[in-house]
Amino acid sequence: MYQYKGLEDTIAAIATPAGQGGIGIVRISGQEAITIVDKVLRLESGKTLTASTSHHVYYGKVVFHQSQQILDEVLVVLMRGPKSFTAEDVVEINCHGGMTVLRSVLEEILQAGARLAAPGEFTKRAFLHGRIDLVQAEAVSDIIQAKTESFLRQSQYQLKGELSTHLNLIREELIKLYTMLEALINFPEDGIDAQGHQQIVDRIGIQEKNVNKLLSSSKSGRILKEGIRIVLCGRPNVGKSSLLNALLKEERAIVTNIAGTTRDVLEESAQIQGIPISLVDTAGILEPRDLIEKEAIARSHLYIKSADVVLLVLDHSQPLQAEDMALMQQLKTTPVLVVVNKMDLTPQIDISIPEQIFGPKRVLKVSAIHSVKDLESKIVELIDVQKDFDSHGMMISNIRHIKALEAARENLHGAYHLMNEKTSFEFVSEEIKAAVNQLDAITGRNIDEDLLDRIFSEFCIGK
């Protein structure tokens, strides 16, 4: 197990979100957790927490350390290690909600000998005590930050250890291969025949495929976590704001029939069929009239570059105009869906032109004021993630995991070819060892302290 300093002291933090609530929780973890709480807690039973049974809830009062005056009426949960979240002694004090009360209780606990916890330190301790691995620890953070139910479900699989199990299966097989190769290096007289040689090649190939399978889910995983970025563009008055509102299902952008009302870039979040999306309405301006508009146009271009899909909006009730043509030319190499809006009005547009430029599958007629259902389905179809959402397959969404898996794939690819070309076993075994190291970095078996601190610092305090 990884050796880490700083586990000796007892940590405390407010575990519930800032603001007012019915209750708020102060959480304490560490060797001294119970004795520290005893200094400021008076249980109704007259007993101390030290003399009380674990995994029970107790009623009592928190008092000011100095004056012994009552601070709050509380319920206290006692969980002795190792059967606790951190695997240490943990006490959770359920106070009345409200930051003043919670801060005062925390202050008393700190006065009594605890140290204020750093962000993610409770989860970090659970990891350091081997209760969960790093992948599971990261899942805790993901669960807290989950924007959609589908991502929440994925994070829960991860917390249950499904990704870790997948990784460990690959790792075990690689260790077997590594041991076998090392034996061949050290005892060359034992040798292997052509068939045995081929078997090793095949076994490496299978593990390369397994890593690849995990990686292929990363596009969907990223979308589940971060969402699809959709950028709306088009000349003024074609109905961009109306489409944005229809997709968001609320009146956000100002809709008027005066051309050029949306002067700056608007960004909003929503969900389409369980997929988080971020919608950006760009300024519908081509020729800037002032500096603000110039700036807005520059920003629009940046958004277009980073988009997963650009919705180029055209007006069904008007012939194509020079500005439409210019935009179509500009967006030729971008992932575009042409949305021909206002289909409820008499057609004036020549739809064959966008169809020729982008292909008929990339052109869709809609009416923002009637329904955008077809548009929603088309967006999901274009993004091509739906099938992964329905299955219970494992999805990789964490960029740290993706990078390590990519490196492991590279190593295994190298090992496969080296073995196939009958290169000396030393080189093959080196590549396999490097792949194992990459997998170990994901689960946290071998990870340096700095990286660990960086990972946990992204957590919120109290978690």
Ligand code: GDP
């Ligand atoms: P933007 O400048 O591209 O954002 O356009 P707006 O969303 O502000 O819309 C301009 C005008 O077109 C408004 O009067 C809208 O009510 C109208 N409009 C938008 N979509 C439709 C549609 O599908 N059908 C009809 N008939 N009018 C629409």
